[in-house]
Amino acid sequence: MISAALSAALAGWLDHQKALKGAAENTLKAYQTDVLGFLAFMSGHHGEAQGLGPIRTLTVSDMRAWMAHERGRGVAARSLARSLSAVKTFYGWLADREGFDPSAVLSARAPKFQKKLPRPLAPDAARAMIDTVEVQAREPWIAARDTAVVTLLYGCGLRISEALSLTGRDVPLPASLRIRGKGGKERLVPVLPAARAAVDAYLRACPYPPAADAPIFKGTRGGPLYPRAIQSVMAQARMQLGLPATATPHAMRHSFATHLLNAGGDLRAIQELLGHASLSTTQAYTAVDTARLMEVYDQAHPRA
Structure with a gap:
């Protein structure tokens, strides 16, 4: 569960991505899914609903726990890197609005994966x-x-x-x-x-x-x-x-x-x-x- 205030913040960020960044609808849906999944994990991890207060105090250990959980349930490295990117973007935007230090989240390193190069036809x-x-x-x-x-x-x-x-x-x-x-x-x-x-x-x-x-x-x-x-x-x-x-x-x-x-x-x-x-x-x-x-x-x- 996440608080009404945090839900409103997520909605505001998605609106920002659409209005100022030009994100497509499918991209916005992916962002929403990724961030909501992250926040749901943090609720269970801390045993309390996530709101603007608790979300400000996330640690490097919290990020490692989430990433380990995702890999443990079979999420591929490429997909996890995408989710982490969405989480970082949202968290950085929220930190600017709320005035807190986002370093613990922004310092999390994405898992390495082999990029698939496109294969054109002759x-x-x-x-x-x-x-x-x-x-x-x-x-x-x-x-x-x-x-x-x-x-x-x-x-x-x-x-x-x-x-x-x-x-x-x-x-x-x-x-x-x-x-x-x-x-x-x-x-x-x-x-x-x-x-x-x-x-x-x-x-x-x-x-x-x-x-x-x-x-x-x-x-x-x-x-x-x-x-x-x-x-x-x-x-x-x-x-x-x-x-x-x-x-x-x-x-x-x-x-x-x-x-x-x-x-x-x-x-x-x-x-x-x-x-x-x-x-x-x-x-x-x-x-x-x-x-x-x-x-x-x-x-x-x-x-x-």
């Missing part, structure tokens, strides 16, 4: 994926639909949620598409002729006319298309092609970035196309070798 494999997806469906309009979605992922670097959120107002696709990504951040994405043609072909074949405020990509019964359908058709295609399980919809986005960089694209420009807040995130997505990164760096900063 250019020929990406093209083969699009071609194979096209022949998976029994109905021609569904085949056109799946092809259009996967082409948008690879040709424009869209997240699957971004592709599936396109509405009737977005078609016919313009030369540059305004995409609202994570945290409500907007970006302009050039639309390749192949992507525009694929979407046009789908719209001509689709038995459900597009509505201005409704998603253009439809399920078999006319409702909105969900990511699981595209994940499934790509899973079938990768089995036929002998590709690894990492050949997912998101891998097409990775491939877009990697192939663009390998063709001489600028990291900053690719960062903008992907909608990343950090350049380091773009570097991880592209999965290029150190030699290529140094080549790009040397071009941008030539030695005297």
Whole structure:
């Protein structure tokens, strides 16, 4: 149990993350779950409801106990690191508001874990994926639909949620598409002729006319298309092609970035196309070798 005052503080912090930091709804839900889990543990650990008073006096020992508890119940190191990050951010914000020393919590070290690097497809494999997806469906309009979605992922670097959120107002696709990504951040994405043609072909074949405020990509019964359908058709295609399980919809986005960089694209420009807040995130997505990164760096900063 946590006190009403602490509940209000948590709500205020979440509002702050949404209003000033632009956090997405799914991110806010994850933050809330992580912090509430932490506070619930502290209530049981201390045998009393957590309020603004007790929360001010947490110790390094308390943090170690919580982290040991989380690992003991099977929480992976990556997930625990994420939870700890949320707890630290909330605690630091609360300390600023309430005027106490947050050092005991902020000094807690996240568990080490092996970062998973994205695995893009080779250019020929990406093209083969699009071609194979096209022949998976029994109905021609569904085949056109799946092809259009996967082409948008690879040709424009869209997240699957971004592709599936396109509405009737977005078609016919313009030369540059305004995409609202994570945290409500907007970006302009050039639309390749192949992507525009694929979407046009789908719209001509689709038995459900597009509505201005409704998603253009439809399920078999006319409702909105969900990511699981595209994940499934790509899973079938990768089995036929002998590709690894990492050949997912998101891998097409990775491939877009990697192939663009390998063709001489600028990291900053690719960062903008992907909608990343950090350049380091773009570097991880592209999965290029150190030699290529140094080549790009040397071009941008030539030695005297």
